[in-house]
Amino acid sequence: MRAADGGGGNPICCFPSGNGSSRVTEGNALHSPNSKAGETSRRTRSRAASPLKAAIHQSHSQHEGQHLSEEAWIAPDMLYSHLVDRFPARNSEINQLLGLLGEPCDLLFPLFVYGGASTGFLIDACTFAVSDKAGSINKGLVSPQKKKGYRGEERDGSLPVVYLIFDNVELLLDWSGGFRLISALVRLSEFSGLENLGLIFISSLGPDAFFSGTGLLEAIPIYMRDYADDDLHQILLKEKPNRALYSAFLSAVLKPFSRVTRRVTELSEALEPLFQKYTEPIRRGTVKPDDQGKRKLFSFIQPHVTSALHQTCSLSFSANSLLLNGQKKISADHLELDFQLSLCSKYLLISAFICSRNPATLDATFFDSSGGSSKKRRRRSSQTAVEKKELERQEKLLKGPGTFPLERLLAIFCCISADFADELDEIELTSMDQRSGVEMSSDVLMQVSTLVNANLLYRGSSDLLEGAPRYRCNASDDLIQAVSRSVNFPLSRYLYRM
Amino acid sequence: MEGSSPTRRRRKAVAEEENQIASSTDIPKETDIVPSKRPRNNDPALARRAISLLRSRLCGHSQPLLLPEAQENERKIFELLSETIRNASNNSILLLGPRGCGKSLVLNKVMVEIQHEYPERLSVIRLSGLLHTDDYSALREIAKQLCVEHQLVFSKAASFDDNSQFLTTMLRECALSHKSVVFILDDFDLFAQMSKQKLLYNLLNIMQSREAQALVIGVSCRLDADQLLEKRVRSRFSHRKILFNPPSADDLQKLLPQLLSLPVDSSTIDTNYAEAFNASIQDMFKSKDVKNILLSITKVDLSPRHMLNFLFLVVCAMDWKYGFLSLSNFKQACVALRRQTKLESMRDASVLELYLLVSMKRLEGKERETYNFITVFKEYKSLHDSHSTCDLYPQEVCQRAFENLLDRQLIMIADGRRSSIGIEFCPVKLLVSSYEIEEGLKSSPVCPAILLQWFAHEEFK
Numbered sequence: 001m002r003a004a005d006g007g008g009g010n011p012i013c014c015f016p017s018g019n020g021s022s023r024v025t026e027g028n029a030l031h032s033p034n035s036k037a038g039e040t041s042r043r044t045r046s047r048a049a050s051p052l053k054a055a056i057h058q059s060h061s062q063h064e065g066q067h068l069s070e071e072a073w074i075a076p077d078m079l080y081s082h083l084v085d086r087f088p089a090r091n092s093e094i095n096q097l098l099g100l101l102g103e104p105c106d107l108l109f110p111l112f113v114y115g116g117a118s119t120g121f122l123i124d125a126c127t128f129a130v131s132d133k134a135g136s137i138n139k140g141l142v143s144p145q146k147k148k149g150y151r152g153e154e155r156d157g158s159l160p161v162v163y164l165i166f167d168n169v170e171l172l173l174d175w176s177g178g179f180r181l182i183s184a185l186v187r188l189s190e191f192s193g194l195e196n197l198g199l200i201f202i203s204s205l206g207p208d209a210f211f212s213g214t215g216l217l218e219a220i221p222i223y224m225r226d227y228a229d230d231d232l233h234q235i236l237l238k239e240k241p242n243r244a245l246y247s248a249f250l251s252a253v254l255k256p257f258s259r260v261t262r263r264v265t266e267l268s269e270a271l272e273p274l275f276q277k278y279t280e281p282i283r284r285g286t287v288k289p290d291d292q293g294k295r296k297l298f299s300f301i302q303p304h305v306t307s308a309l310h311q312t313c314s315l316s317f318s319a320n321s322l323l324l325n326g327q328k329k330i331s332a333d334h335l336e337l338d339f340q341l342s343l344c345s346k347y348l349l350i351s352a353f354i355c356s357r358n359p360a361t362l363d364a365t366f367f368d369s370s371g372g373s374s375k376k377r378r379r380r381s382s383q384t385a386v387e388k389k390e391l392e393r394q395e396k397l398l399k400g401p402g403t404f405p406l407e408r409l410l411a412i413f414c415c416i417s418a419d420f421a422d423e424l425d426e427i428e429l430t431s432m433d434q435r436s437g438v439e440m441s442s443d444v445l446m447q448v449s450t451l452v453n454a455n456l457l458y459r460g461s462s463d464l465l466e467g468a469p470r471y472r473c474n475a476s477d478d479l480i481q482a483v484s485r486s487v488n489f490p491l492s493r494y495l496y497r498m
Numbered sequence: 499m500e501g502s503s504p505t506r507r508r509r510k511a512v513a514e515e516e517n518q519i520a521s522s523t524d525i526p527k528e529t530d531i532v533p534s535k536r537p538r539n540n541d542p543a544l545a546r547r548a549i550s551l552l553r554s555r556l557c558g559h560s561q562p563l564l565l566p567e568a569q570e571n572e573r574k575i576f577e578l579l580s581e582t583i584r585n586a587s588n589n590s591i592l593l594l595g596p597r598g599c600g601k602s603l604v605l606n607k608v609m610v611e612i613q614h615e616y617p618e619r620l621s622v623i624r625l626s627g628l629l630h631t632d633d634y635s636a637l638r639e640i641a642k643q644l645c646v647e648h649q650l651v652f653s654k655a656a657s658f659d660d661n662s663q664f665l666t667t668m669l670r671e672c673a674l675s676h677k678s679v680v681f682i683l684d685d686f687d688l689f690a691q692m693s694k695q696k697l698l699y700n701l702l703n704i705m706q707s708r709e710a711q712a713l714v715i716g717v718s719c720r721l722d723a724d725q726l727l728e729k730r731v732r733s734r735f736s737h738r739k740i741l742f743n744p745p746s747a748d749d750l751q752k753l754l755p756q757l758l759s760l761p762v763d764s765s766t767i768d769t770n771y772a773e774a775f776n777a778s779i780q781d782m783f784k785s786k787d788v789k790n791i792l793l794s795i796t797k798v799d800l801s802p803r804h805m806l807n808f809l810f811l812v813v814c815a816m817d818w819k820y821g822f823l824s825l826s827n828f829k830q831a832c833v834a835l836r837r838q839t840k841l842e843s844m845r846d847a848s849v850l851e852l853y854l855l856v857s858m859k860r861l862e863g864k865e866r867e868t869y870n871f872i873t874v875f876k877e878y879k880s881l882h883d884s885h886s887t888c889d890l891y892p893q894e895v896c897q898r899a900f901e902n903l904l905d906r907q908l909i910m911i912a913d914g915r916r917s918s919i920g921i922e923f924c925p926v927k928l929l930v931s932s933y934e935i936e937e938g939l940k941s942s943p944v945c946p947a948i949l950l951q952w953f954a955h956e957e958f959k
Contacts, residue, residue, distance in 0.1 A: 096814075096815075096834070099814040099815055099816075100811075100814045102549065102550070102553060102814065103546060103549075103550055105550060106549070106550050106553045106554070107553050107554045107556075107557035107558060108553065108557055108810070109556075109557055109806075109807060109810055116843070116846065116902075116905060116906060177631070180628055180631070180688075183628055184626075184628040184629060187628070189559075190559075190602070191626060191628075191629065193559070195554075195557070195558050195559050204905065205907060206837075206839040206843070206907055207837070207839065208839050208840075208907065209907060218804075218807070220807055220810070220811065220834070220835070221834070221835075221837050221839075222834070223837055223839075223842055225842065225845070225846055226846035228943065258848065258944075259848055259849040259850060259889060259944070260848055260849075260850045260891060260895060260898075260899065261848055261850075261898065261899065261902065262846070262848050263902075266898075309891070309895070310891065310892050310894075310895060394866075394873065397870070397872045397873050397876070398868060398869070398870055398872075398873065398923070398925060399923070400870075400872075400920070400922075400923030401923075474920070
């Protein structure tokens with residue numbers, strides 16, 4: 001945290017030293033998850049892993065006299081129009097921010113800028129506005145030594161404000177002692193004794209998550225609303241080569257898409273392939289891009305919209321599922337997996353699915369042809385029994401797929417592969433048949449671990465009493481249906497219906 | 499986080515008020531406030547200078563204006579300090595009060611005065627519970643500040659024992675040279691929450707001996723801060739407490755115009771302009787609209803800090819081309835300060851997200867206590883099966899929207915952590931009340947009509 005250079009002294013070095021919280025920061029900065037990296041494509045600068053690091057980095061670079069923005073310096077009078085031009089549909093927010101930031105020497109309270117994911121550029125707008133100002137005044141940074149003399153002087157606002165910007169503050173909440181760190185950061189100006197600190201916090205979570213109930217000093221909230229349909233139209237149109245055509249395309253497709261999501265990143269990702277489809281007739285030369293052609297194109301694209309909507313939205317992973325880091329369910333969209341699986345793994349997967357869905361007590365009825373509870377007593381379903389069933393079903397839905405030990409998986413695998421392997425006549429199968437039917441070879445166990453690696457099976461924590469690990473089937477219903485169809489396995493015959 | 503019934507009611511009241519304010523004064527008429535006879539300011543540079551001055555007054559560290567109660571407290575603390583110094587006694591005191599009520603401000607002011615009154619008779623050590631989170635770092639910081647104070651060289655390599663020995667020696671030396679050591683512990687409650695309260699015990703224990711001459715001042719926003727102390731610590735504590743109450747609304751109303759007026763005899767600001775500005779401020783605070791806005795602000799929070807935040811927003815909203823504050827500035831600031839975050843995120847939610855929210859609401863109506871994405875999706879689907887709308891999307895798409903809802907903090911995972919199974923099986927909770935959903939649906943520009951019906955009629959299928 002101490003300034004490296006001996007000369008002017010970095011403004012952040014006046015943070016009282018020897019403190020616990022700053023050590024916490026440094027320690028955790030290495031481990032903090034850089035989870036949102038995937039979403040930052042729209043930013044000009046990539047987000048740093050730790051907010052504090054970013055701030056330090058920024059103030060360093062200011063100190064070296066570098067401009068943070070890639071553009072040239074802009075005169076203050078032009079700033080508003082320039083920003084509006086660069087960040088469309090954000091007029092009121094830009095106006096408010098510029099008002100709050102004021103002149104380079106104007107003091108300010110901590111600001112808390114928040115808005116949903118993918119309202120991203122505006123956050124950039126904020127940094128841009130600040131850096132533009134800070135960039136023009138980088139000479140006059142205060143050193144803590146000067147501070148004492150400064151207090152006595154008549155305060156005529158001669159010192160420029162040093163802005164510290166903390167991006168992605170919501171990640172701090174996951175740190176141990178994060179709350180404390182945030183509250184210390186908000187009061188940085190008080191601790192350091194510097195009046196001319198401009199603290200700006202940028203978060204994707206609202207102030208409720210940070211400032212409720214803890215009695216913390218509140219920063220001034222600034223909300224960046226999500227874009228409305230018109231705004232989205234304007235933004236997506238930006239930097240497109242063929243504006244007229246793209247505009248026509250957007251007016252045809254944007255409405256249904258914006259009913260599902262209004263995030264710019266998701267939308268631009270989803271619309272790209274659709275636009276390729278849209279322009280296909282033009283490229284083939286069958287349609288000319290005039291008014292008549294547009295109408296044709298409109299009717300041409302309509303049937304594709306729904307299917308594209310259903311596919312694209314599910315394919316792209318959101319930040320949340322990235323956080324889960326592979327524990328995302330493998331869905332039916334990954335059907336290409338189907339062709340990479342060996343027959344043995346397919347059977348393993350099916351048996352795992354059965355294990356997860358069926359209660360273990362019913363295995364005998366399904367798989368043991370001789371025994372089990374063969375005498376089926378048909379009881380009249382009374383009112384209470386129906387309700388009980390319903391409750392049970394609810395519970396099952398809430399709990400998700402069940403876990404099972406390896407032995408159960410292998411036992412069921414033996415049963416189904418023995419039963420159905422001889423009905424099929426594939427070469428691969430006969431060799432497998434001999435092996436798996438009689439003895440459990442190490443190949444099968446290898447396949448299990450492969451499935452775990454592919455995230456189709458989830459290997460849970462081991463049972464305390466038994467000591468053996470328990471597994472859970474991670475594949476979705478659709479995928480299993482597809483897999484069982486491909487090997488002609490009558491899955492529904494083996495599933496317990498409640 | 500969960501909206502219990504009192505908070506829900508409060509939110510409701512706030513929302514209604516907001517609507518009133520918004521509806522009663524939709525079009526700002528600036529000319530109403532500043533009569534035309536007053537000379538119009540045509541020099542933007544003047545206005546900018548005025549804004550700068552007001553901002554530094556509001557945000558600066560030396561806020562000069564104190565309320566009567568604070569002045570009383572200031573006197574009390576001053577007396578205690580001077581008594582401690584004169585009698586060479588040991589003391590401890592707690593300054594308690596809600597955040598932003600001027601505890602640190604008053605204390606700092608007193609410290610400046612007392613150092614002026616008794617130069618060379620005391621050395622001050624400041625610690626903060628937020629910064630010094632364990633005994634080791636706190637003791638180190640104490641040793642460091644003592645070193646700086648007495649022009650000694652601080653050794654970074656000093657161990658905990660070294661530092662603690664150093665502290666005892668220094669205290670004894672200070673007592674011998676008739677110097678009082680004042681420990682100011684900011685966020686005292688956090689020190690009390692450290693394990694074993696070793697630091698507090700050590701400090702207070704030293705003060706039991708005649709060798710030391712020290713004063714411990716604890717500053718805390720928890721009114722029960724002394725109840726947090728262990729028995730052995732509490733018995734060594736003097737139980738002297740000074741309460742800082744937030745000022746009354748009337749006091750604040752009197753104070754605010756003073757905070758916003760410009761100095762008439764300043765070298766930087768033109769006297770004519772300053773007078774015109776001050777007169778317009780006086781007029782503003784007499785008008786009924788501004789009074790209503792202030793009332794709605796003070797109803798929520800009376801602390802001076804809150805008011806400063808509000809005034810800061812007012813000043814920032816000022817149009818420097820126009821040169822005076824207007825009613826619309828006040829309104830803007832009021833709206834900006836009192837965000838209704840949940841309603842805002844409801845307004846921004848997409849149609850599919852609204853559908854999911856209503857499905858969850860319906861599940862709650864059926865007295866289903868826990869639900870996860872799968873059950874919500876089932877409900878959503880069953881609604882669509884009976885009424886075919888154009889908004890039936892497959893499960894993956896819905897799950898995406900569900901994750902967006904989590905991001906928006908309209909729902910949360912019930913047990914606070916994601917389980918390993920996947921997001922769709924985690925039990926979730928609604929973070930918005932039924933009233934807020936209703937308001938959100940009404941204010942949403944995209945909400946379809948059928949959704950409102952589904953929301954309103956629980957039996958509607």
